């Protein structure tokens with residue numbers, strides 16, 4: 248018995264709606280479209296003005312072309328590795344950095360310390376430097392970069408540290424990350440060191456570099472034993488003798504910051520890293536030197 252009134256109301260609502268639609272002014276939808284089109288045009292103009300405004304080209308959300316101008320300026324002024332690349336490689340480097348930046352989450356771990364796009368871009372570029380010879384952009388389990396302004400206390404290490412890598416997450420002091428690139432030939436680079444740890448955590452899962460890793464173990468193990476017996480490594484800093492993983496991370500820093508000295512002192516070690524990373528910093532540095540000596544006609 249109760250169904251009848253409900254059905255009636257339902258039908259009545261349908262009729263009401265049906266009869267209401269034709270009473271709308273005929274030009275109503277046209278105005279909606281005009282307002283939407285004007286809003287879209289204004290937004291595009293706003294985006295272009297943002298991009299044209301110098302450094303702000305890489306601030307906020309932007310289209311890739313605009314981002315590329317800002318990124319080229321920033322990365323080339325801070326990262327000497329980028330200057331070793333040729334035109335095609337630079338374009339690929341920026342493209343990969345952009346993808347890495349969007350794949351990672353960047354988190355400030357200090358109140359009042361804001362993560363900027365400059366930080367996101369340069370840390371992503373550091374990751375890009377390591378994986379530039381690979382198809383993969385970054386280790387699949389790496390999801391988050393935590394940033395601190397200065398050194399920070401680590402519960403896990405029970406010490407004040409400049410950087411730390413845990414499964415899926417890398418923590419970096421922004422001050423020391425920058426220092427690593429400002430002095431680019433002292434074999435110390437916090438970003439490369441910590442991000443090399445993220446690769447170590449996962450690279451034994453990569454079938455593509457299994458043979459190269461075995462070769463690396465064969466050259467790195469005797470060097471590690473030598474370091475353990477003799478505190479003075481000769482080439483690597485003492486900290487590399489802590490364990491094989493630290494030797495890996497420190498040797499990556501040397502691979503990028505002192506390739507000539509590395510190859511001169513430990514050629515097989517250098518070559519094994521070059522095979523794993525599928526890139527050759529020494530060859531790039533020599534190519535750059537040669538290009539600089541060619542006289543201009």
Ligand SMILES: [Zn+2]
Pocket residue numbers: 440444493496
């Ligand atoms: Zn380390």
